[in-house]
Amino acid sequence: MPDLALADGVRRQADYWLTVYKRTWRASVISSFVAPLFYVVAMGVLLGGFIEGDPDQLEGATSYLAFVVPGLVAAHAMQTAVGETTYPVMGLIKWQRVYDSMLATPLQVQHLAGATMTFVLFRLVTTCGVYMLVLAPFGVFESWWGPFVAFASQVLVGMAFAVWVYGFTARLEDEQAFGVLFRIGVFPLFLFSGAFFPVENLGHVGAWAARLTPLWHGVNLSRMFCLDTVDWSTAAVNVTVLVVLLVAGWFWALAGLRKRLVS
Amino acid sequence: MVLARGLRKTFGKPGAEFEAVKGIDVDVRRGEAFGFLGPNGAGKSSTMRMVAAVSPVSGGELRILGMDPAVDGPAIRGRLGVCPQEDTLDVELNVRDNLYIYGRYFGIPKGEVNDRVDELLEFVQLTEKAKAKVEDLSGGMKRRLTIARSLVNRPDLLLLDEPTTGLDPQARHVLWDRLFRLKQAGVTLVITTHYMDEAEQLCDRLVVMDKGLIVAEGSPLQLIREHSTREVAELRFGVADEGDSHEALAEKVADLGDRVEVLPDRLLVYSEDGDEVVAKVHERGLTPVATLVRRSSLEDVFLRLTGRTLVD
Numbered sequence: 001m002p003d004l005a006l007a008d009g010v011r012r013q014a015d016y017w018l019t020v021y022k023r024t025w026r027a028s029v030i031s032s033f034v035a036p037l038f039y040v041v042a043m044g045v046l047l048g049g050f051i052e053g054d055p056d057q058l059e060g061a062t063s064y065l066a067f068v069v070p071g072l073v074a075a076h077a078m079q080t081a082v083g084e085t086t087y088p089v090m091g092l093i094k095w096q097r098v099y100d101s102m103l104a105t106p107l108q109v110q111h112l113a114g115a116t117m118t119f120v121l122f123r124l125v126t127t128c129g130v131y132m133l134v135l136a137p138f139g140v141f142e143s144w145w146g147p148f149v150a151f152a153s154q155v156l157v158g159m160a161f162a163v164w165v166y167g168f169t170a171r172l173e174d175e176q177a178f179g180v181l182f183r184i185g186v187f188p189l190f191l192f193s194g195a196f197f198p199v200e201n202l203g204h205v206g207a208w209a210a211r212l213t214p215l216w217h218g219v220n221l222s223r224m225f226c227l228d229t230v231d232w233s234t235a236a237v238n239v240t241v242l243v244v245l246l247v248a249g250w251f252w253a254l255a256g257l258r259k260r261l262v263s
Numbered sequence: 264m265v266l267a268r269g270l271r272k273t274f275g276k277p278g279a280e281f282e283a284v285k286g287i288d289v290d291v292r293r294g295e296a297f298g299f300l301g302p303n304g305a306g307k308s309s310t311m312r313m314v315a316a317v318s319p320v321s322g323g324e325l326r327i328l329g330m331d332p333a334v335d336g337p338a339i340r341g342r343l344g345v346c347p348q349e350d351t352l353d354v355e356l357n358v359r360d361n362l363y364i365y366g367r368y369f370g371i372p373k374g375e376v377n378d379r380v381d382e383l384l385e386f387v388q389l390t391e392k393a394k395a396k397v398e399d400l401s402g403g404m405k406r407r408l409t410i411a412r413s414l415v416n417r418p419d420l421l422l423l424d425e426p427t428t429g430l431d432p433q434a435r436h437v438l439w440d441r442l443f444r445l446k447q448a449g450v451t452l453v454i455t456t457h458y459m460d461e462a463e464q465l466c467d468r469l470v471v472m473d474k475g476l477i478v479a480e481g482s483p484l485q486l487i488r489e490h491s492t493r494e495v496a497e498l499r500f501g502v503a504d505e506g507d508s509h510e511a512l513a514e515k516v517a518d519l520g521d522r523v524e525v526l527p528d529r530l531l532v533y534s535e536d537g538d539e540v541v542a543k544v545h546e547r548g549l550t551p552v553a554t555l556v557r558r559s560s561l562e563d564v565f566l567r568l569t570g571r572t573l574v575d
Binding site for chain 2: 003004008013014015016019023068096097100101102103104105106107108242262263
């Protein structure tokens with residue numbers, strides 16, 4: 001008999017994840033929707049008011065607000081993805097052992113990972129989607145279609161992070177390394193991947209280092225499409241990098257989870 | 264239902280391996296309650312995880328419901344009920360949701376899962392607790408919920424790993440009663456335990472495991488007949504007799520029974536007539552502070568076979 005199809009196995013967990021979301025959505029409202037708005041107001045509107053909106057200096061943006069928000073949403077996608085794949089996943093594996101109970105049923109490791117990643121995808125679609133909707137009246141989008149592609153790229157960069165951090169968590173004995181991940185991984189990426197200032201400001205070497213980070217590819221896509229300053233060859237590179245990361249991370253995560261759970 | 268030949272399980276990297284199961288043969292027949300009895304670390308749980316088709320077999324042959332777990336894992340698990348040693352209930356969901364959501368993992372349609380959940384809550388006497396949070400349940404209730412959960416797919420074979428460990432005596436009896444009903448309803452049970460009374464209560468047939476190997480096999484009664492005497496006289500000596508070590512005392516009574524076991528706190532004299540042994544002990548001027556004559560149990564079988572007690 002062939003294995004259970006991936007989609008079928010994921011669908012069987014829909015009720016589980018729906019229940020989880022019903023239980024946690026209130027808490028996620030603050031971190032997903034309110035906190036980002038604070039960022040937009042504080043960094044974009046209030047701090048940005050002191051910055052001259054020179055398109056030559058700001059990758060084509062006519063105001064600092066227009067420059068910073070596409071990057072903020074992409075960075076927020078990364079943070080949401082990391083948030084959903086660290087402590088909650090450790091809970092599934094180790095603390096509540098929900099994964100163990102699932103593996104006693106016809107479900108297999110790839111179904112567990114598939115459903116968890118589908119939930120992360122749902123969280124990214126809703127948080128980035130709401131974020132972009134709220135930004136629409138601020139007049140920061142330069143075309144009607146660009147924001148849709150920008151939104152897709154935000155979700156893509158979020159998923160690229162999700163699979164890698166998921167695989168990282170699957171390999172951890174306990175939660176102590178999460179602090180290190182946040183301090184030397186997420187936080188520097190958040191600050192230096194071009195969300196808040198053009199990476200050229202980091203100098204030649206710094207700029208190239210920033211361009212090698214996964215988050216920069218998402219920030220750059222998000223910004224180019226929001227500001228309608230698309231360089232298609234750069235966009236192709238950005239998308240390729242993120243898709244390769246996503247696919248490779250998925251298999252790396254599966255291998256780690258299988259090793260952890262099936263012994 | 265389960266057939267194992269030379270079944271092995273090894274953990275760890277090559278060079279630093281630990282062999283938990285060292286080649287065992289097992290046959291579980293339809294409708295019987297089959298037990299794995301042994302102390303902690305005997306390899307029972309490792310065997311159980313292989314039979315549950317969640318832990319890959321390291322060597323030998325294993326067929327579950329006629330299928331190979333390496334090939335047909337999902338199909339096998341779809342027909343198994345598993346009650347793991349540690350509860351893996353979702354503590355943040357209520358009692359009903361735990362059953363409902365688990366049923367959905369098997370691909371059972373929503374309406375049907377709902378009907379089964381009602382039935383199962385009734386069966387494990389938790390109907391009134393349906394809306395309660397799992398973390399508010401007692402240990403016995405959690406176990407019953409885990410058992411209800413393992414029945415949600417109407418399994419052909421139910422695996423119970425240490426089902427009553429950590430429960431108080433009353434909760435154990437409630438649980439045994441439910442398991443006994445399942446057995447009468449024709450469900451095949453495979454149980455691991457390190458409690459000999461549990462094995463005697465529930466199992467038609469069992470194997471005694473020690474250090475990854477099967478050391479004896481049969482019905483509880485058969486095993487007792489084969490490996491022990493009808494009765495046991497337990498002699499407990501006071502501190503005043505400390506001058507005479509237990510070993511020395513054992514020599515003085517050695518000829519009174521078939522054999523004598525020395526435990527840290529007492530001597531066990533195996534004989535067909537325990538009362539006669541006690542009388543003769545007194546005749547010899549020995550003064551145990553307490554004596555007890557009882558029937559031989561699986562505990563004695565285990566002691567005989569391994570030289571150790573079940574619960575250390």
